[in-house]
Each structure stands twice: as structure tokens, then as C-alpha cells.
Amino acid sequence: MDGSELPLAQKGSAQAPVVCSTCPYCGVGCGVKLSPDGAGGLQVRGDQTHPANYGRLCSKGSALGETVDLDGRLLHPVVDGAAASWDSALDLVAERFKATIAEHGPDSVAFYVSGQLLTEDYYVANKLMKGFIGSANIDTNSRLCMASTVAGHKRAFGTDTVPGRYTDLEEADTVVLVGSNLAWCHPVLYQRLAAAKKARPGLRVVNIDPRRTATSDLADLHLSVEPGSDVALFNHLLAQIVRRDVVDADYVARHVSGFDAAIAAAAGGDVSVTGLHPDEIAEFVDSWIGTEKVVTVFSQGVNQSTSGSDKVNAIINCHLATGRVGRPGMGPFSVTGQPNAMGGREVGGLANMLACHLDIENADHRAAVQEFWSAPEMPTNAGLKAVDMFRAAGEGKIKALWVMCTNPAVSLPEANSVRDAIAACDFVVVSDMYATTDTARLADVILPATGWAEKDGTVTNSERCISRQRGVMPIPGAARHDWNIIADVGRRMGWAQAFDYQSPSEIFREYAALSGIAGQFGRDFDISGLSDLDQQAYDALQPTYWPVPKQGQAGDRFFAEGGFFTPDRKGRMLALTHRAPVASPTAEFPFRLNTGRIRDQWHTMTRTAKSARLSQHLAEPFLEIHPLDAQGTGIEPADIVRVESPYGAVLLRALITDRVRRGSVFAPMHWTSEFASSARIGTVIRAETDPVSGQPEGKASVVSVAPAKPAWYGFAVSADRMAPDAAYWAMIPSNEGWRAELADFDRPADWEAFARALFGQTDGEAVVVEDATRGLARVALFRDGVLTAALFTDKEPVQVARKYACSALGAAGAGVLAGRPGADQPDPGATVCACFDIGINTIIAAIAERHLTTVEQIGEAIQAGTNCGSCRPELATILAGMHVPQAAE
Numbered sequence: 001m002d003g004s005e006l007p008l009a010q011k012g013s014a015q016a017p018v019v020c021s022t023c024p025y026c027g028v029g030c031g032v033k034l035s036p037d038g039a040g041g042l043q044v045r046g047d048q049t050h051p052a053n054y055g056r057l058c059s060k061g062s063a064l065g066e067t068v069d070l071d072g073r074l075l076h077p078v079v080d081g082a083a084a085s086w087d088s089a090l091d092l093v094a095e096r097f098k099a100t101i102a103e104h105g106p107d108s109v110a111f112y113v114s115g116q117l118l119t120e121d122y123y124v125a126n127k128l129m130k131g132f133i134g135s136a137n138i139d140t141n142s143r144l145c146m147a148s149t150v151a152g153h154k155r156a157f158g159t160d161t162v163p164g165r166y167t168d169l170e171e172a173d174t175v176v177l178v179g180s181n182l183a184w185c186h187p188v189l190y191q192r193l194a195a196a197k198k199a200r201p202g203l204r205v206v207n208i209d210p211r212r213t214a215t216s217d218l219a220d221l222h223l224s225v226e227p228g229s230d231v232a233l234f235n236h237l238l239a240q241i242v243r244r245d246v247v248d249a250d251y252v253a254r255h256v257s258g259f260d261a262a263i264a265a266a267a268g269g270d271v272s273v274t275g276l277h278p279d280e281i282a283e284f285v286d287s288w289i290g291t292e293k294v295v296t297v298f299s300q301g302v303n304q305s306t307s308g309s310d311k312v313n314a315i316i317n318c319h320l321a322t323g324r325v326g327r328p329g330m331g332p333f334s335v336t337g338q339p340n341a342m343g344g345r346e347v348g349g350l351a352n353m354l355a356c357h358l359d360i361e362n363a364d365h366r367a368a369v370q371e372f373w374s375a376p377e378m379p380t381n382a383g384l385k386a387v388d389m390f391r392a393a394g395e396g397k398i399k400a401l402w403v404m405c406t407n408p409a410v411s412l413p414e415a416n417s418v419r420d421a422i423a424a425c426d427f428v429v430v431s432d433m434y435a436t437t438d439t440a441r442l443a444d445v446i447l448p449a450t451g452w453a454e455k456d457g458t459v460t461n462s463e464r465c466i467s468r469q470r471g472v473m474p475i476p477g478a479a480r481h482d483w484n485i486i487a488d489v490g491r492r493m494g495w496a497q498a499f500d501y502q503s504p505s506e507i508f509r510e511y512a513a514l515s516g517i518a519g520q521f522g523r524d525f526d527i528s529g530l531s532d533l534d535q536q537a538y539d540a541l542q543p544t545y546w547p548v549p550k551q552g553q554a555g556d557r558f559f560a561e562g563g564f565f566t567p568d569r570k571g572r573m574l575a576l577t578h579r580a581p582v583a584s585p586t587a588e589f590p591f592r593l594n595t596g597r598i599r600d601q602w603h604t605m606t607r608t609a610k611s612a613r614l615s616q617h618l619a620e621p622f623l624e625i626h627p628l629d630a631q632g633t634g635i636e637p638a639d640i641v642r643v644e645s646p647y648g649a650v651l652l653r654a655l656i657t658d659r660v661r662r663g664s665v666f667a668p669m670h671w672t673s674e675f676a677s678s679a680r681i682g683t684v685i686r687a688e689t690d691p692v693s694g695q696p697e698g699k700a701s702v703v704s705v706a707p708a709k710p711a712w713y714g715f716a717v718s719a720d721r722m723a724p725d726a727a728y729w730a731m732i733p734s735n736e737g738w739r740a741e742l743a744d745f746d747r748p749a750d751w752e753a754f755a756r757a758l759f760g761q762t763d764g765e766a767v768v769v770e771d772a773t774r775g776l777a778r779v780a781l782f783r784d785g786v787l788t789a790a791l792f793t794d795k796e797p798v799q800v801a802r803k804y805a806c807s808a809l810g811a812a813g814a815g816v817l818a819g820r821p822g823a824d825q826p827d828p829g830a831t832v833c834a835c836f837d838i839g840i841n842t843i844i845a846a847i848a849e850r851h852l853t854t855v856e857q858i859g860e861a862i863q864a865g866t867n868c869g870s871c872r873p874e875l876a877t878i879l880a881g882m883h884v885p886q887a888a889e
């Protein structure tokens with residue numbers, strides 16, 4: 001089905017039909033309205049009727065229309081580097097998987113899938129691996145995101161159940177954000193919280209995070225805890241809950257088990273390991289205990305830890321002990337990183353889950369699913385989780401691997417070993433939109449998959465809301481939907497009837513029917529009420545919260561009146577003790593490395609880096625380091641630094657800031673070999689996992705940091721993509737072409753020749769200005785008198801007005817080599833507001849000249865922050881850092 005055939009959820013003008021769909025980035029799951037222009041363009045707006053966002057979008061969501069072009073898209077299957085037909089590619093995949101299974105058994109093959117897949121894609125992949133191949137070796141990149149939450153939920157609730165709703169954050173009197181930079185990672189949920197706090201300033205926000213982030217700026221209290229000490233903090237809170245007599249004794253007696261042991265373990269804890277001042281701890285405890293309506297939101301800072309599952313349960317313990325769960329404005333609340341991480345959890349995309357929250361190790365559950373699928377055989381044990389899966393590939397135990405819609409050669413820890421394991425695996429298939437990812441480049445077969453704006457199906461967001469994703473763009477080239485590719489391979493492997501799907505709605509109906517069996521087993525995930533949706537009803541499906549049982553009415557929230565999914569129907573409190581991160585700083589590796597997302601990029605940048613305005617916000621990979629640590633290591637502002645661990649090394653730009661603790665550094669997770677020479681941060685992260693969840697530690701590796709001391713630094717702009725040959729480079733698109741940061745340890749003998757190679761331009765005029773004593777230069781290249789490229793170098797980090805240099809492309813004259821505009825052309829500086837492309841210098845000037853004192857006033861004066869609002873925390877930070885003289889002063 002192409003976009004023109006889609007039933008429209010809502011009709012707009014005759015020229016521009018409007019289709020309701022869902023943003024493909026974070027787990028907030030915002031509704032979007034899509035208007036294709038019929039010529040390859042797409043207008044995207046927030047859906048005011050969607051309960052996740054009520055019309056709001058963040059910077060990434062607002063820029064979705066800039067990411068749907070076909071530049072770089074894979075349009076046909078590739079086998080061994082050559083274009084191939086679908087028939088030959090899929091026959092090969094089916095034959096190689098069958099032959100491998102026949103020779104080495106079902107556990108010699110594996111699927112590594114993604115929270116970007118739609119539920120229907122996930123369902124077919126899971127059915128093929130677990131029901132027909134007969135192995136549980138299917139795991140998802142959601143393992144890196146929230147597996148610890150799944151484990152924590154299952155231990156406490158019996159199933160992976162999110163008890164509450166987003167409205168709880170707005171209704172609470174205290175919201176505690178643990179290990180969550182909500183402002184950058186779940187921006188619309190942050191906007192909802194910020195709006196609620198503005199309307200009701202008494203709503204108290206506490207942020208627990210070793211790093212001071214944009215989110216911390218909203219908080220009444222920021223606790224910069226020692227990395228990995230959350231269990232000690234929440235154990236202390238639990239002990240105080242008992243001491244101050246705020247246990248809900250009735251709720252505990254009727255609905256909770258494990259109380260005494262959990263309290264005894266908590267009482268024996270030592271809260272000093274958090275590194276917090278006693279007054280800070282007391283203020284936190286007072287806030288949490290003093291307001292009944294408290295929501296504890298947690299995210300990757302909790303999950304990506306070797307004690308992640310215990311952290312989740314330490315938080316849940318406090319809510320169970322006080323009965324503050326499942327009622328409006330209270331409860332533990334996990335927010336997921338990916339658009340369909342929840343759908344993957346529900347459908348059994350994790351190696352240790354069966355579909356519909358059924359348990360793989362439960363014989364009755366297995367038998368029921370096997371019968372429902374008419375499956376030949378089912379695995380009796382959990383399969384390999386992500387880190388173990390790639391270790392097994394490196395050891396030759398996984399001999400055929402299919403990676404769908406994700407980039408493990410970048411995103412997994414010890415990424416060089418993962419890359420080597422993929423390269424060494426006998427047979428590797430990758431389904432993706434692009435053949436240029438670090439992982440796709442290692443594949444024997446690359447299958448062109450459709451992208452977000454082309455696909456049809458469903459996703460589930462962090463609050464259990466199932467939304468339709470609707471394809472509106474034509475399918476490019478020979479690309480196919482993931483469910484269709486997987487089902488076709490299933491048919492070619494001999495299971496024609498089981499995989500005879502014609503549409504996502506057919507798959508959804510089967511999945512919803514299966515969930516009815518889960519409901520009969522007393523599991524939480526029951527959407528059997530949707531199992532009779534015909535195509536028309538599926539197309540028109542509005543955002544729907546699960547459960548949706550066939551019989552009876554489900555409530556909004558879980559567990560206010562007990563009803564847990566454990567054998568005794570009681571919620572379990574766990575006895576927990578603090579465990580420090582496995583790796584400890586040493587003289588050789590003295591810094592703790594924290595990693596995470598930035599505001600305007602998504603995962604490995606394959607889509608967001610297509611948007612020039614998103615890419616201007618933070619234009620290169622960086623390392624945040626405390627000023628005293630920078631001083632101690634001899635690092636100056638904007639130096640290139642070498643970050644090294646026993647597993648690898650990267651080169652990053654130093655960003656000296658007291659937002660990180662002394663002894664800690666932070667680096668973003670996004671950069672790949674496509675966009676930087678040496679910035680895959682996964683290469684330095686140790687592959688250490690939580691023993692319960694298998695989720696790898698992403699926040700507490702140990703590294704060394706030192707100035708790299710390049711011989712020269714450079715900045716380059718070009719109308720065309722460049723081919724940098726330097727130890728350090730980072731390249732992104734600009735509005736006018738491309739821009740790159742450069743540095744190297746050897747100076748080229750001939751700067752013009754270097755520039756021509758960099759820009760791939762052998763013809764045309766060159767203007768070279770050289771400093772012969774320092775061996776440095778500025779080079780401008782022209783064609784027909786028009787600037788096509790420019791290179792600026794220095795022995796220090798280059799001082800160039802970067803936006804001005806980008807904008808000079810296409811102009812005449814070599815004035816650009818001055819590196820800064822004339823007095824009549826102010827330099828806007830690095831982008832802060834991506835929606836209106838407003839730079840920091842413009843904002844600072846407006847604040848100073850117009851005596852602006854609030855974010856709202858900045859918006860009224862220069863529009864910054866008035867569209868998606870994602871930059872409003874940064875505007876507040878800029879304001880806070882400036883003393884604005886008032887008229888009376």
C-alpha cells in the first residue's frame with residue numbers, strides 16, 4: 001500500500017491531505033499530523049488531539065519533514081556488495097539460515113532487532129525465531145534502554161507493567177526525576193511538567209543525576225549523586241519511611257509481600273556512599289515523604305547500570321511501602337528511550353520473554369503460544385541477550401545473524417569487539433534504510449527497508465498508549481516493509497501458512513487474539529478487545545491505552561487496589577543492598593565516563609543528521625570535563641582530547657564545564673564513523689551487564705583523558721560532502737552544504753593540495769593565505785568566481801565565525817578568509833533555537849540590549865523558544881548566566 005491509498009484519519013485541504021501518525025523518536029510517542037506535498041516534501045505538525053502531546057512537538061519532531069528525502073537511501077537489495085533482486089537475496093537468506101540450523105542447530109542463528117520496529121514487524125520476527133526456528137536468540141536494542149525496568153517490574157509486579165499515566169506527572173505534588181535528562185531525552189513530557197509547575201509553582205521537582213543537565217535547571221533540588229548509588233539513596237528513603245511512620249500499613253498488609261526483609265536490608269544501608277551532604281538528603285526525604293502525591297520518574301541513568309534492576313526495585317519498594325502506586329499523581333514511572341520499546345516488550349522482542357508478557361520458562365505459557373501459532377517447536381529457555389549475542393558471534397557460536405533497523409557496531413559497549421564479531425560471523429544480513437551504517441558495511445546481504453514515513457503499523461509509548469503509525473510517503477525504489485521481508489523469509493524457509501500475511505492489520509489481529517490467551521493466564525497485557533478490528537477500523541484506530549480486554553472494562557491505572565500479577569497477587573518488595581559499579585577508577589583510568597543523548601540528535605544520526613538546523617545545535621562530538629580536572633590534565637577550552645579505556649580510544653572536543661562532577665566526564669552516544677573520525681563512544685565502554693536484566697552499564701566506565709596535542713586545528717565549509725583525511729574530523733550538513741571540524745598531528749606540506757583533496761575539487765581558482773613561520777593557512781576555492789569551499793587552520797582551536805563562513809558559500813570574493821563578518825553583519829553564533837535558527841550571540845545581544853529578564857520576553861523579542869520549546873531550558877541557563885542591568889541601575 002503506498003501513501004496515496006491510505007485511509008486518511010482527517011482530511012485537510014484538497015491539495016494537502018492530513019494524516020495522523022506518531023513521531024518515530026523517543027518513548028513519549030507524540031502524535032503528529034503529516035501533510036505530504038506530493039513532490040517528496042512533508043509538512044509535520046503536532047497532533048492536538050493526541051493524549052501524549054496535545055499538539056506539542058520538540059525540536060526533533062518539528063524537523064521530521066527534513067529527514068524524509070531519499071539522499072543515501074538504499075533502493076535495492078545488495079548481496080556481497082552488488083545489487084541483487086529480492087528473489088535472489090531472500091532465497092539466499094532463507095537457504096543460509098536453514099543450512100546453518102540444519103548443521104549447527106537453531107541456537108546457532110540470531111536476530112538482533114530494534115525499538116524502531118513497529119509492533120507488527122516485531123511480532124513476525126519473534127514468531128519466526130521463537131516459534132518456527134525454535135530458538136530464543138532474538139534480542140532488541142531495547143536491551144540497552146530499559147531491560148532493567150522490565151526485570152524490576154517483573155520482580156515487583158509479576159509482569160512488566162507501567163502502573164500510571166503521563167497525567168500523573170501533572171497531578172503530582174512532587175516529581176522526582178532519577179537518572180533522567182527529561183528536557184533533552186523526553187522533551188515534550190518535560191514541557192508538560194514545566195507547564196504544570198508554572199501553573200502550580202508548589203509542584204516540587206527533584207532531579208537526581210550526577211550531572212547538572214538542562215532538566216536540573218527546572219528542579220527545586222538537584223542531587224549530584226555518586227554514580228551508581230541510587231539503591232543506597234532509596235534504601236535510606238525506605239528506612240525513613242518506616243522511622244517517620246508513613247508506611248501504609250493497610251495497603252502493605254493486604255497487597256505487599258517481602259516488607260520485613262526489604263526494611264531490614266534498607267536499615268542496614270550506608271547513605272554516605274551517595275556523596276551527598278546530609279542536608280541535601282534530608283531535603284529529598286522531606287519532599288518525598290511529605291507529599292502523598294509523588295511520582296518517581298526514572299530512565300537510562302537508572303537502567304544502564306550493573307545494578308539497574310535493583311535501582312528500579314529500590315524505587316518501587318518506596319512506593320509499595322507507602323501505597324503510593326496506581327492512584328492519580330503517584331507511582332513509579334519508567335520512561336522509555338525508543339518509540340516502540342514498549343511494543344517490543346509487549347510482543348516478546350526480548351530474548352527472555354514470550355509474546356504478550358507470557359514467560360518463556362513457563363511450560364503452560366509455552367504450550368499455549370505453541371498451539372496458537374501451530375508452531376513446530378518452542379525454545380524452553382531464554383536466548384542470548386544483546387551483549388552475550390555478539391560475544392557468541394565473536395566466538396563463532398552464532399553463525400548466521402540478522403540485524404534489523406539498528407546499528408550495534410556503534411551502539412553496543414566494546415563496540416570494536418562487536419564490529420569484529422559481526423565481521424567474523426559467517427553470514428550477516430542487515431535490513432535498513434541505508435547501506436552506509438557502520439553495521440551495514442559489514443553485512444553479506446543488505447535488504448532495503450521502508451522508513452518511518454512509509455510504514456504502517458502500531459507503536460506503544462511509555463504510558464501504555466497504542467498509536468497508529470501511518471505511511472504517507474511513496475515507497476522508494478524496491479524497499480519493502482520489515483514485516484513483509486521477515487514473513488517472506490519465513491515462507492521461503494518452509495512455513496508458508498504461518499507467514500502468509502498480507503497486511504499489518506492482519507498481523508495485529510493475530511497478535512491481539514494471542515493477548516487474549518495471556519489474559520486468560522491472568523497476565524496484564526490483554527488487547528483481545530482489538531482482535532476483531534477490520535481494515536477500516538484498524539486504519540481509523542485512535543490512540544488506545546491497554547489493557548483492552550474482550551470482556552469487561554479495564555481501569556486507567558494498575559495496582560491502586562493491589563491485583564498484582566504474582567502468584568499470590570501481592571506486590572513484592574525486595575531486600576536490596578548497594579553495589580558500586582563494577583569498574584573503579586584507577587591511576588591509569590581515573591575518570592568515570594557517563595554517556596547519553598543530546599537534544600537534537602537521535603541514536604546514530606542516520607535521520608537527524610539530515611537536518612541542517614538540528615545539526616547546528618551541537619555540531620561535533622564532545623567531552624564535558626570539570627574545570628579543575630581540565631586544569632589537572634592540561635586541557636584548554638576546545639582542545640581535542642583523547643579518551644581511552646582498555647577497550648579503545650576516541651578523540652573528542654573538550655567542553656569544560658562545572659555541570660559534571662569532579663572525576664566524572666560525559667560524552668554523547670550519537671557519533672559514528674559516518675560523521676566523525678574517531679568518536680564511537682561505545683568503543684571505550686566496558687561491556688559489563690546487570691546480572692538480572694543483562695543491560696549493559698552505560699554510565700560508569702572508567703577512562704583516561706588527556707590533551708591529544710594536534711599540530712593544527714581546522715574548520716572547513718564546502719558545498720559538497722568532504723573527504724577528510726585527518727586524525728580528527730567531524731562533519732555535518734549546514735544550510736549551504738557541509739561543515740567540518742578538523743585536527744591532525746602532521747602539517748601538510750602543501751595546503752592547497754590538502755584543501756583540494758579534502759574538497760574533491762581539482763579545478764577552479766584557489767586563494768591561499770599562508771603564515772610561513774607557523775606553516776598554517778587559509779584556503780578558498782572557487783568555480784566561476786563563486787566560493788565553493790574554504791579551509792581555515794591554526795595551531796590553536798580555530799576562531800572562525802562558523803555560521804558566517806557557511807553562509808559565504810556561493811558568494812564572490814575571498815573576504816571569507818578573514819573568518820568573521822564585517823561590522824554590518826553580526827555573527828549569530830552557535831544555534832540554540834533550532835526552529836528559528838537563532839544563535840547564542842543573537843540571544844545574548846537581545847538580552848543585553850533590550851534588558852530581557854524572562855524566557856517569555858526573549859520569545860516575544862526574537863521568537864526563540866516559541867515553537868517547539870526544546871531550547872527554553874538553555875534560554876533560561878543563558879539568562880541565569882547574565883547579569884542584565886535594569887533601567888534603574
Ligand code: SF4
Binds near residue numbers: 024029057061186
Ligand atoms: Fe518525538 Fe520529541 Fe515527542 Fe519524543 S518528545 S516523541 S522526539 S516530538
